[in-house]
Amino acid sequence: MKNIAVINAVFTAPQAFRPLAGKESAADAAVAFAGRLPDTADIAVLTSHDHKVFAPYRRVKKTDWDGGALLAALKDLSRGYDNVFYFFADCPFLDPALARRMYENHLKYFSDYTFADGYPVGLAVEIVKSPVFEPLVELCREGDPANRETLFETLKRDINAFDLETEISPVDCRMLRVSLTADTNRNVMLLERLAAAGARDEQSIVRAVKDKPELLRTLPAYFPIQIVEGCPQVCSYCPYPKFGGDISGKKSEMAPETFRRIVAAIEEFAGDAVIGLSLWGEPALHSAIEELIGFVCSRERMTAVVETSGIGWDLDRFTAAFSGMTNPPDIIVSLDALHEPLYRALRGEGFQTAVDTARKFLKLFPGRVHVQAVRMQENEEALEEFYREWKKETDRVIIQKYNHFAGFLPDRKVTDLSPLTRIPCWHVKRDLPVLIDGTVPLCAVDVEKRMVLGNVLTDPLSEIWSRGERWYALHVKEEFPTLCGDCDEYYTYNF
Numbered sequence: 001m002k003n004i005a006v007i008n009a010v011f012t013a014p015q016a017f018r019p020l021a022g023k024e025s026a027a028d029a030a031v032a033f034a035g036r037l038p039d040t041a042d043i044a045v046l047t048s049h050d051h052k053v054f055a056p057y058r059r060v061k062k063t064d065w066d067g068g069a070l071l072a073a074l075k076d077l078s079r080g081y082d083n084v085f086y087f088f089a090d091c092p093f094l095d096p097a098l099a100r101r102m103y104e105n106h107l108k109y110f111s112d113y114t115f116a117d118g119y120p121v122g123l124a125v126e127i128v129k130s131p132v133f134e135p136l137v138e139l140c141r142e143g144d145p146a147n148r149e150t151l152f153e154t155l156k157r158d159i160n161a162f163d164l165e166t167e168i169s170p171v172d173c174r175m176l177r178v179s180l181t182a183d184t185n186r187n188v189m190l191l192e193r194l195a196a197a198g199a200r201d202e203q204s205i206v207r208a209v210k211d212k213p214e215l216l217r218t219l220p221a222y223f224p225i226q227i228v229e230g231c232p233q234v235c236s237y238c239p240y241p242k243f244g245g246d247i248s249g250k251k252s253e254m255a256p257e258t259f260r261r262i263v264a265a266i267e268e269f270a271g272d273a274v275i276g277l278s279l280w281g282e283p284a285l286h287s288a289i290e291e292l293i294g295f296v297c298s299r300e301r302m303t304a305v306v307e308t309s310g311i312g313w314d315l316d317r318f319t320a321a322f323s324g325m326t327n328p329p330d331i332i333v334s335l336d337a338l339h340e341p342l343y344r345a346l347r348g349e350g351f352q353t354a355v356d357t358a359r360k361f362l363k364l365f366p367g368r369v370h371v372q373a374v375r376m377q378e379n380e381e382a383l384e385e386f387y388r389e390w391k392k393e394t395d396r397v398i399i400q401k402y403n404h405f406a407g408f409l410p411d412r413k414v415t416d417l418s419p420l421t422r423i424p425c426w427h428v429k430r431d432l433p434v435l436i437d438g439t440v441p442l443c444a445v446d447v448e449k450r451m452v453l454g455n456v457l458t459d460p461l462s463e464i465w466s467r468g469e470r471w472y473a474l475h476v477k478e479e480f481p482t483l484c485g486d487c488d489e490y491y492t493y494n495f
Contacts, residue, residue, distance in 0.1 A: 002039060002082055004040065004081040004084055004085070005037050012027070013184070016090035016182040020188070020192065025182070027089045030087065030088070031089075037096070037099055042058065044058040044059070044077050046073055047059055067150050067154065071140050072137055074128075075134060075136075083103075085126075088181065094124070094125065095201050098123065098124055098202045099124065102116065102167045109165050111163050111165035113129070114127040114167070115164070116168075117166050117168055117174075118168055118169030118172040119167075121178065123205060124167065135158070139154050171210050176213075184272050185272070186271075189219060194215065214473060216429065217428075217469065223434060224433045225276060225279055226434065227259060228252070229251040229253070230251040230252075231247050232282055232285070232309060232312050233347050234248060235347045236346050236378075237376055237412065240280050240281075243447045244280065253287060256295075260295055262438070263295060266461065267301075269461040272301035272302060274303045276307065278307035289318075293321075294321060296329070297322075304330070306331045308332070309354060310356075313357055328365045330368050333357060335355065335373060336372075338389055342382055369396060371394065373399055374401075377413075403488075418491055419491055425472070427489060428442065428472045428475060432468075439454075440453045475490075
């Protein structure tokens with residue numbers, strides 16, 4: 001057998017080239033790993049930029065990679081070789097023993113494609129028989145992205161045409177959403193914590209992420225921010241009218257300079273982040289909403305998410321501001337019903353405006369707009385039709401579970417979706433909400449501000465985030481304060 005190792009360094013973040021835990025960089029570790037793979041006669045690198053760590057190896061350099069270009073490059077590199085070992089340059093914990101075991105099974109069972117399942121991302125390679133790349137190129141579609149899932153997502157389109165072999169993790173780590181990649185500050189922090197804990201290979205890493213959940217709370221990823229007080233609707237299932245008083249119409253808004261200051265502090269602290277602009281208030285009511293969204297979208301490693309009723313938008317102004325932009329916001333339009341009578345009962349007036357806005361957003365930002373319905377007793381029987389009809393217009397339909405906000409609202413959920421064994425809360429682990437005055441509660445469920453961590457306008461974000469550590473530590477020990485004990489949002493995941 002004669003194989004080639006292909007390292008994907010396309011769009012590799014700067015963190016991958018920095019020393020990790022005082023030792024070699026992730027890219028250095030990936031190159032060293034390539035040299036230890038069985039029957040490997042050559043090493044090649046897919047890249048967008050030159051870097052000295054890759055200088056000794058064959059390089060395929062492009063600045064405009066997409067899925068088609070990626071698969072075509074792999075097809076070309078595979079010529080003259082039996083198999084391709086494929087992995088990423090920002091993965092310092094790739095395990096040679098695991099790769100060898102996968103390779104042995106790949107040969108033993110005459111596999112076309114061998115992959116690992118249930119392991120943390122970044123621990124295992126993908127192994128592809130060289131002739132497979134030709135049909136994969138044919139299966140690729142225009143606009144497919146070049147990312148970590150490109151191979152498998154393309155193969156799935158005709159999965160029965162290929163012989164697959166799967167290496168199953170002894171512990172299913174998928175629910176932990178662990179990524180052993182030096183691509184963000186939070187993932188680098190996790191890599192360094194695991195290294196300090198003695199994690200070096202498949203067994204020790206799987207054991208660490210399973211038995212030491214306290215290591216997994218690194219940096220927040222999602223920052224929902226309240227930019228405006230007030231709504232055009234008083235929804236029957238929303239806690240805002242109950243704790244916010246008279247919310248009808250616009251009451252106040254966050255100054256744009258304050259918002260920019262907060263986002264800049266988030267960027268300095270976390271590096272990358274998802275910024276929500278819809279915490280307790282309709283974002284369309286903000287007088288500078290386009291400016292706020294545009295500021296987030298202008299940050300290279302930030303994503304703006306706007307959840308809206310679809311009412312109150314100046315769509316001509318919005319279209320002029322964002323048409324053709326390369327990093328548009330993600331938009332969620334909350335509708336809850338397909339027909340006006342049920343909509344009116346749940347949300348009030350404005351049905352046709354909301355529907356028209358949803359359709360205009362779908363045209364303006366293809367692939368970035370969702371329509372949403374909250375699943376509850378009042379609309380359960382109508383949800384199938386809602387889902388089926390909107391799926392004709394978009395694949396992005398969200399059916400969201402009902403949230404009773406830790407008993408603050410009546411329990412109107414249809415079914416219990418909670419796991420059999422309680423886990424530490426995803427929101428305490430990854431979210432940091434910011435109210436209009438800068439107050440940071442423990443989570444968005446804490447509508448009465450019983451657990452305030454600080455104020456982002458006066459306290460460093462690092463200190464605020466650290467104050468939540470004790471609450472997460474209690475969750476790890478399966479001890480839950482009253483608010484947390486009454487909450488069933490702990491297993492839901494935002495970003």
